[in-house]
Amino acid sequence: MINNTSFAKRALKRLTLFLVLGSTAVALLACSGGSRVRKPAELVAVTNQFDLAPVWSTSVGSSESFNFHPAVAGDSVYAASHRGNLAKIDLLTGKKIWEVSVPDRLSIGPGSDGRTTAVVTTKGTVYAYDDTGKPIWNVSVGSEVLTEPVVAGGVVVIRALDNRFIGLDAQTGVRKWSYQRQQAALSLRVGYGMLAIGNEVIVTGFSGGRFGMIAIANGGLVWETPISFPKGFSEIERLNDVTAKPSMDGDIICAVSYQGRVGCGQARTGNLIWFKDYSSYTGTAQSPDLVFSSNEKSHVTAFAVKDGAQAWENSQLTFRDVGEPMAVGKVVLMGDAQGYVHALSQAKGEMLARIRHDSSPITAAPIAVNGLILIQSQGGKLAAYSPK
Incomplete structure (x- = not known):
């Protein structure tokens, strides 16, 4: 027999949480700050060391507040x-x-x-x-x-x-x-991002600080690995989900959890090589030597893939609500809530270039394909740029 009182309490807790979170994790961050104002950092002056030259642009329609x-x-x-x-x-x-x-x-x-x-x-x-x-x-x-x-x-x-x-x-x-x-x-x-590897498997995160690999042909679980564990006393403090799409370079796969850890391991087995305390809902991007992520304050950090040692941290984008990162060539690209696209040096983290895509948030990671960089904003502008 179902205990209606207990069931109602659990349902109320879940509904309350959803109202706090809204449609994205950003809503939670805004609420958790209380009366504190999350004022976006002013843009620092930058002399572009390369350019993202527009090739074409089109409108596909607004995504509203969705990613x-x-x-x-x-x-x-x-x-x-x-x-x-x-x-x-x-x-x-x-x-x-x-x-x-x-x-x-x-x-x-x-x-x-x-x-x-x-x-x-x-x-x-x-x-x-x-x-x-x-x-x-x-x-x-x-x-x-x-x-x-x-x-x-x-x-x-x-x-x-x-x-x-x-x-x-x-x-x-x-x-x-x-x-x-x-x-x-x-x-x-x-949304919990899914990374497809060929036509065989997907890698994705789960609630409770875990991520795993699932076979595309039959839905079988290939492996599952905890990257972090819930901490704290309140139910919101114990939220610990791997929501963002894991990243992969070669045979190394990396993931990060919200209110948890970032870590890298072997793609074939899921066995972690290292992990350390960190929190992000925008995910990771990788080069052969480094993994990049931004936390809730939009501080961008690079860790060594081999052992997790911090290579650098850039705090120039504080509270600009940067989106999912992408690593390409020698830079890390990410958009922000005001429609800017920032390029940071993979090696040292300094700002190398900036363009204005449009005036709406860019939450989705840029895509590098056939020598082009594709960017879609929430306002619906989809454009291709050529690095010069």
Whole structure:
């Protein structure tokens, strides 16, 4: 028999937490500061040591307050808006190849392998389109989805907010498998990023400070590793989720948890080489020698991949709410809440360049592909830049 009083209390706690968190972890940070004002740091003067020259730009529609990423497959970019606009764009020219209107609003961007492109509505319905933009199937997963689909190996992988992973046949939408995680008592109401490795596996974080690898073909758990453990007394203090997409370079994979730790380990086994106390909800980016992350204050830190020794920390972007980082060449790129894109030296952390993409937040990581840097803002501007 269910204890209705206990059940109601647990439900009230979860509802209260969701109201505190809002749709992103940023809301939690704002609330936790009490009356303290999180004033963004003034931009320091910088003489650009290189330029990100605009190649093309287009509008795909606003993502509102959600964190939309574009997807790249072959020579095409797939991007979407909160209102349900979905477009296939030529990577080199920015010309829209096709554009469709999804029947409902979206809370995340698309996933695509170039043959099947999938989006999920706010009501949990997955819509799939072929390479001409023709709708081929739709199916409900019965839960809200805040994580971009992964389309790989003939499977559309959906991660639902109720901790289910669902594998759908990319051509028919028929369910091939389902993997259910235990629902944590409290967890962040955000998208948990999934990193696809080839057509075989995905790596993703879980609540409770853990991350793991899941087989795309059958949904089997390959390995699971704790990177941190809950600490503190209150339920909010004990929140300890690996929400951001892990990063990978070579055979080393790194991840970071909110109110927990950052660490790196072997991709094949998940065994950690090192970890240290750190907190981030924007994730990690890697070079062969360093892993980069920013904390809730937007202080950007570099750690040595081999042993976790801190290489440098840059605090010039304090409270500018920087987004997900990307490491490319000799720089680390990340956007901020005012639409600026900052380039930091991987070696020393100094500011090397800055551009203004637009005036809306840039929360999604830039994408480096075919010599171009792709950036999508929450305002809907998608642009390609060429490093000069």
